Structure formats: C-alpha cells, structure tokens
Amino acid sequence: MNGVMLVARREITTQIRTKAFVIGLLVTAVLVAAVSFAPTIMDRPDSYTLGTVNSQQLPLKAAAPDAEFTWRGFPDEAAAKQALLDGDVDAVLVDGTKVLTDGELGSELSVLLQSVNREVRLGAAGVSIPPLQMVSVGADTRYEAARTGIAVVLVLVLFMLLMGQVMMVAMGVVEEKSSRIVEILLSTLRPWQLLGGKIIGLGVLGLINLVTILAVGLVAAAASGLAADFPPGIPGLVAGVLLWFLLGYAFFATLGAALASLVSRQEEVGSVMTPLTMVIMLTYFVAFYATNDPTGTLATVVSYIPPFSSMVMPVRMAATEVPLWQAGVSMAGMVLAVLAVLGFGAKIYERAVLRTGARLKLGDVLRAR
Amino acid sequence: MLEISELRKRFGGGPGASEGKVALDGISFAVRPGEMFGFVGANGAGKTTTMRIVMGVLQADSGSVSWEDRPLAYDDRRRFGYMPEERGLYQKMRVGEQIEYFGRLHGLGQQAAKKATDDLLERLGLTERRGDAVQTLSLGNQQRVQLAVALVHDPEVLVLDEPFSGLDPIAVDALATALQERCRSGVPVIFSSHQLELVERLCDSVGIVAAGRMVATGTVADLRAAESNTLRVVVRDPAPGWADGLPGAVTATDGKHVLLADGERDDQEILRRAMKAGHVEHFGVERPTLTEIFKEAVT
Numbered sequence: 066m067n068g069v070m071l072v073a074r075r076e077i078t079t080q081i082r083t084k085a086f087v088i089g090l091l092v093t094a095v096l097v098a099a100v101s102f103a104p105t106i107m108d109r110p111d112s113y114t115l116g117t118v119n120s121q122q123l124p125l126k127a128a129a130p131d132a133e134f135t136w137r138g139f140p141d142e143a144a145a146k147q148a149l150l151d152g153d154v155d156a157v158l159v160d161g162t163k164v165l166t167d168g169e170l171g172s173e174l175s176v177l178l179q180s181v182n183r184e185v186r187l188g189a190a191g192v193s194i195p196p197l198q199m200v201s202v203g204a205d206t207r208y209e210a211a212r213t214g215i216a217v218v219l220v221l222v223l224f225m226l227l228m229g230q231v232m233m234v235a236m237g238v239v240e241e242k243s244s245r246i247v248e249i250l251l252s253t254l255r256p257w258q259l260l261g262g263k264i265i266g267l268g269v270l271g272l273i274n275l276v277t278i279l280a281v282g283l284v285a286a287a288a289s290g291l292a293a294d295f296p297p298g299i300p301g302l303v304a305g306v307l308l309w310f311l312l313g314y315a316f317f318a319t320l321g322a323a324l325a326s327l328v329s330r331q332e333e334v335g336s337v338m339t340p341l342t343m344v345i346m347l348t349y350f351v352a353f354y355a356t357n358d359p360t361g362t363l364a365t366v367v368s369y370i371p372p373f374s375s376m377v378m379p380v381r382m383a384a385t386e387v388p389l390w391q392a393g394v395s396m397a398g399m400v401l402a403v404l405a406v407l408g409f410g411a412k413i414y415e416r417a418v419l420r421t422g423a424r425l426k427l428g429d430v431l432r433a434r
Numbered sequence: 435m436l437e438i439s440e441l442r443k444r445f446g447g448g449p450g451a452s453e454g455k456v457a458l459d460g461i462s463f464a465v466r467p468g469e470m471f472g473f474v475g476a477n478g479a480g481k482t483t484t485m486r487i488v489m490g491v492l493q494a495d496s497g498s499v500s501w502e503d504r505p506l507a508y509d510d511r512r513r514f515g516y517m518p519e520e521r522g523l524y525q526k527m528r529v530g531e532q533i534e535y536f537g538r539l540h541g542l543g544q545q546a547a548k549k550a551t552d553d554l555l556e557r558l559g560l561t562e563r564r565g566d567a568v569q570t571l572s573l574g575n576q577q578r579v580q581l582a583v584a585l586v587h588d589p590e591v592l593v594l595d596e597p598f599s600g601l602d603p604i605a606v607d608a609l610a611t612a613l614q615e616r617c618r619s620g621v622p623v624i625f626s627s628h629q630l631e632l633v634e635r636l637c638d639s640v641g642i643v644a645a646g647r648m649v650a651t652g653t654v655a656d657l658r659a660a661e662s663n664t665l666r667v668v669v670r671d672p673a674p675g676w677a678d679g680l681p682g683a684v685t686a687t688d689g690k691h692v693l694l695a696d697g698e699r700d701d702q703e704i705l706r707r708a709m710k711a712g713h714v715e716h717f718g719v720e721r722p723t724l725t726e727i728f729k730e731a732v733t
C-alpha cells in the first residue's frame with residue numbers, strides 16, 4: 066500500500082506544479098464563475114422611463130412587479146416629443162388619453178399601458194374586477210430552467226474532466242513504458258501498485274478540479290443571486306456528482322491504462338485509445354440528450370447501463386427528481402462494472418507493460434500464458 | 435551468492451514451438467559476495483536478456499536464478515540495484531526528487547532517502563544540478579543520475595547493463611571507484627560492457643557469452659592463463675643461427691631477436707640455447723589480453 070501511496074503522491078506533486086494544471090484550474094474557475102453570473106447579467110429586469118404631460122401616473126408597478134418604471138413630468142407636448150426623439154423616455158402619456166412614442170412601442174409595454182388604463186378608468190367608475198387566479202395542475206415547474214441549466218453545465222464539466230484525466234493516465238502509462246523507467250519501477254513495485262498509484266493520483270487531481278468547479282460555481286451563484294432559483298437538494302446533488310465522477314473515472318481510467326500499455330510510443334496513444342474515447346463521447350452525447358429529456362425512455366434506460374450511467378444518472382438527478390432507489394440500483398451496477406474492469410485492466414496492464422516494441426494486440430496479450 | 439543456472443529464453447513463436455529466436459541457450463554462472471563480475475559478449479549475445487531475467491522484468495522459459503541458496507523472490511529484488519540498458523528516468527522530474535523517489539520506493543524513510551541522495555549527488559558531482567529537470571542534463575549526466583537511482587538504497591546486489599557507456603574518463607573513474615567500494619563491502623556486482631580494458635582492470639571474474647551460451651567464465655588471470663600457449667623469448671645480439679632447429683619463428687630487428695614458439699616444445703632447452711647465444715631480455719609465456727581472448731572465444 067505504501068508503494069501505491071508513493072506513486073500517487075508523485076503524480077500529484079509533479080502535476081500540481083505544472084503551469085498547465087494551475088492555468089487550467091484558474092481558467093475553469095473563471096469560466097464557471099462567468100457562467101454563474103451570466104444569467105443574472107443578461108436577464109436584467111425590464112426597465113422603462115415614462116413621461117407625463119397633464120396626466121396622472123398609472124399604477125404600472127402593481128400590475129408588473131418585476132419591471133422597473135421611472136416617471137418624468139413634462140410641461141408640454143413639445144418638450145415631451147423632444148425627450149422621446151432623444152431616447153430619454155420610452156413613452157409619454159398625454160392628457161390621460163394618448164400615448165406618444167418614437168416608432169412602434171413594444172407589445173409588452175403597450176398591452177400593460179392599455180390594461181392598467183382600462184382598470185383605472187373602470188375603478189373610477191366604481192366597477193372592480195377581481196384578478197384571475199392562476200392554478201397549475203401539472204408538476205412543479207418552478208425550477209425547470211435552473212435544473213436544465215445545472216445539468217448542462219454538469220455534463221460539460223464531467224465530460225471534460227473525465228476525458229482529460231483518462232488521457233493523462235494513458236499518457237503517463239506510455240511515458241513510463243517508452244522511457245523504460247517501468248523496468249526500474251517494476252523491479253521494486255508490483256504492477257498493480259504502479260497502476261493503482263497512478264490512477265489514484267490522477268483521480269485526486271480530477272477531484273481537486275471538480276471540487277474547485279463546484280465550489281466556485283455555487284459561491285458565484287450565491288453571490289449573483291442565481292442560487293435563489295436553485296431547486297432544493299443541492300448538497301445531495303453535489304455529493305452524488307462527486308461519487309459518480311469517481312466511479313466513471315475509475316472505469317475509464319483503468320481501461321485507458323490497459324489500452325495504453327499495449328503501445329510503446331506517445332504517438333500511438335491516440336489511435337489505441339480511439340475505441341475508449343468513442344465510448345466516452347457516446348456517453349457524453351447521451352448525457353447531453355438527457356439534459357433535454359431527463360424523463361424520456363432513452364435517458365431512463367441508459368441511466369442504468371454502466372458505464373453510460375456514470376454520466377447520465379447524475380445528469381438525470383440534476384435535471385429532474387430521481388427516486389433514491391433508482392440512483393442506488395444504478396450505482397450498484399456501476400460499482401460492479403468498475404470492479405470487473407479493475408481486474409481485467411490490471412491483468413492486461415501487467416502482461417503488456419514490459420513488452421516494449423511494436424504495438425501489441427489485445428487478443429495476443431489475453432492469450433499469452 | 436547469486437546463481438544463474440541454465441537460463442533459456444526464446445523470443446517469438448509459441449511455447450514449445452521450434453520457430454522464434456533463441457536468445458538464451460542455457461546460461462549459467464555465479465557471482466559471489468564482494469565479487470565484481472564482468473559480462474561481455476558481442477551485440478545480441480544475450481547479456482541484456484539475462485540481466486532482465488535476473489531483475490524479474492522478463493520471464494525465462496526455463497532455468498532459475500537463486501540468491502543465498504533460495505529462489506530469487508520479489509522481496510529480494512527490491513534490495514537489488516538495477517540499471518537497465520535503455521535508460522529510463524522521468525524527464526521532467528527534478529534530479530534530486532527523482533533519486534529520493536526511488537530511494538523511497540525501495541523502502542527508505544524520507545530522511546534516509548534525502549541523505550542518501552545528497553551523498554550520491556556529491557559523489558557524482560551533481561550537487562548543483564539537484565533542482566534541475568533531468569531533461570536539461572547532458573546525456574552523460576543523465577547517466578550519472580541513472581546510476582544514483584540504482585545506488586540510492588544501498589543495494590545488496592548490483593545489476594548494471596552497460597553502466598560505463600557514454601561516460602567521460604573522469605566519470606568512468608568515479609563510477610569505478612563507487613562500484614569497487616560497494617564490492618569491498620560485500621556486494622556482488624554484475625555489469626556488462628563492451629570496454630574490455632575496463633572489464634580487465636576492474637573485474638575479479640568475467641563471463642564471455644556468445645549466441646546465448648556462456649563460452650568462457652573465470653577470473654581474468656585464469657582465462658588468460660588458459661588461453662596462453664605462446665612462448666616469447668627476446669635475446670640481444672645472439673650468435674647468428676642460434677635458433678636453428680628450435681620450434682617457432684625468429685624475427686630480428688636492430689640485433690634484437692624475438693622467438694615466438696607455439697605448440698609442442700621444450701621450454702628449458704630453448705632457454706639454455708638462448709642464454710648461450712646472448713643476453714636474454716625476456717622469457718615467458720604470452721598472456722593474451724581480454725580482447726584477444728574475447729575475439730578467440732566468440733569466433
């Protein structure tokens with residue numbers, strides 16, 4: 066175990082000191098913060114400046130509480146027209162009967178002006194109309210937009226981190242194999258210790274990235290006010306995402322290491338990894354699709370099938386309410402898959418990593434001895 | 435004692451198949467504690483293959499390696515120091531950290547690893563390069579780091595594949611001294627080399643391998659004695675025709691006659707004749723150099 070820890074520690078300390086890691090972490094943090102602020106910056110409440118000439122201000126705020134209204138009084142129509150043409154005001158109410166605009170008025174504001182005006186006049190005439198009561202008989206959709214947003218960001222982050230860390234594992238394996246340092250390492254370490262240490266070390270780095278992203282995202286969302294729209298159960302979601310990331314990473318990284326151990330040159334890593342990167346891409350596409358249709362048959366079925374479940378299930382959990390037993394069953398399946406892959410991958414790695422030279426065939430490695 | 439017996443290895447072809455390339459064809463030898471064993475042989479003879487099997491990074495088809503009278507096990511190998519033929523270091527890792535890391539992997543504590551690293555860097559003249567990435571070092575200096583990696587845990591056995599290649603004469607001496615020191619403290623050292631003068635100078639015994647077989651092994655002196663059969667006699671200003679009737683051929687330069695005699699002969703008769711003829715400057719059996727023995731053995 067000591068050997069595993071030494072190997073893991075070396076991976077962590079060497080990576081963490083590289084410029085690439087530090088810059089990567091900073092850039093993702095800034096990007097995530099930007100994403101958390103963007104909706105509040107772009108979705109600014111509508112604000113209107115209105116003028117009056119010889120009229121009463123209309124109680125618009127009462128009818129549209131989300132919008133901002135500023136009123137300015139003008140002595141006569143000429144002054145009001147000038148202000149309109151200069152773009153200082155959006156509309157001017159004249160004598161309580163006429164609205165002056167510069168070009169056509171946005172339909173939202175004009176409907177609002179008309180209906181409030183009507184209500185005020187009716188009220189003055191003693192007619193009062195109770196407002197319509199709104200009752201939803203469907204699911205609670207208050208958080209739908211926020212849930213979809215979170216799921217989309219999550220799927221991107223999970224995909225990028227998974228792909229990045231798995232490629233790092235593969236490249237590390239080939240680095241050791243091509244430089245033959247593996248000969249010295251394996252005269253003092255068991256193959257599984259070297260493999261395990263590498264996977265754990267790079268996994269910890271992935272977790273550092275993921276935790277940073279989640280922390281920056283949540284803090285930024287709280288600061289920007291976006292968090293007010295978040296559905297309940299965020300802590301559970303965060304814990305689930307971390308777990309699912311670890312499972313997915315363990316699965317793909319072990320296979321990545323096994324495939325990478327078949328080749329002896331960095332240039333060959335890409336081609337030998339192609340089948341695996343395809344599976345990761347496919348997982349990503351399905352998960353992305355699930356952000357849109359989290360309750361559909363495809364998303365539901367695939368969220369039970371390892372390794373796809375490692376990305377689709379957390380996305381479903383973010384995008385909709387998933388019963389706990391479903392998440393549990395899916396996770397149990399993934400854990401089994403990870404265990405199977407660990408046994409299989411370690412065997413391939415052990416047999417292949419010392420056989421430098423031409424690219425080995427998976428079948429030959431499995432058949433040998 | 436490290437004992438290698440009857441190692442066989444075939445590359446390519448299935449198990450038991452007759453095709454494939456035979457790399458080792460029954461190699462056997464032993465290295466005693468405190469002995470420096472030089473492993474020589476032409477390119478492709480099987481030196482590296484043998485050493486890799488000893489270090490457990492390659493499996494032999496048959497044969498065995500034993501250490502202190504029991505089969506060599508993984509835990510024993512952890513106390514060996516190994517320098518592979520193709521050098522392997524983490525190119526981006528710093529020199530000092532790299533040596534320390536290998537010390538830790540071999541079971542040293544943090545303090546011990548650091549101290550051993552400092553000592554080795556000092557001895558190998560790399561103290562100023564401690565904090566540099568390995569890839570910024572010249573090839574020879576990387577080689578010194580590689581050696582430090584093999585030595586850091588004060589190994590019980592040293593297995594070094596061509597440790598001297600690529601080193602300058604100063605570094606060769608430093609390495610030779612370091613190895614001799616380990617040897618004196620009772621560590622068996624095996625190293626392969628193509629620099630035969632060096633092997634001759636350093637090694638207690640040598641093994642010459644050709645086409646996967648050990649064709650000659652023993653101390654350098656024994657090998658030279660076994661191979662030597664030419665009598666060489668130098669006589670100054672002898673009477674002309676002094677060697678008539680003696681076996682061998684005489685060459686004369688500036689009044690100095692050299693007689694070289696092979697095969698059947700009466701050494702005492704030759705000496706008597708020479709002494710009668712003139713002043714004998716040299717009389718003795720020719721000792722071939724290791725290079726000559728090597729050429730003889732592998733052809």
Ligand SMILES: Nc1ncnc2c1ncn2[C@@H]1O[C@H](COP(=O)(O)OP(=O)(O)OP(=O)(O)O)[C@@H](O)[C@H]1O
Pocket residue numbers: 422445446455456457475476477478479480481482483484519
């Ligand atoms: N991985 C391998 N696959 C196939 N053949 C191999 C392999 N490794 C070694 N051989 C063959 O085994 C034989 C012995 O090679 P080895 O490397 O042991 O020679 P060597 O004595 O170390 O030579 P050199 O002095 O050139 O280093 C050679 O014929 C070589 O071609």
Ligand SMILES: [Mg+2]
Pocket residue numbers: 481482483519595
């Ligand atoms: Mg060799």
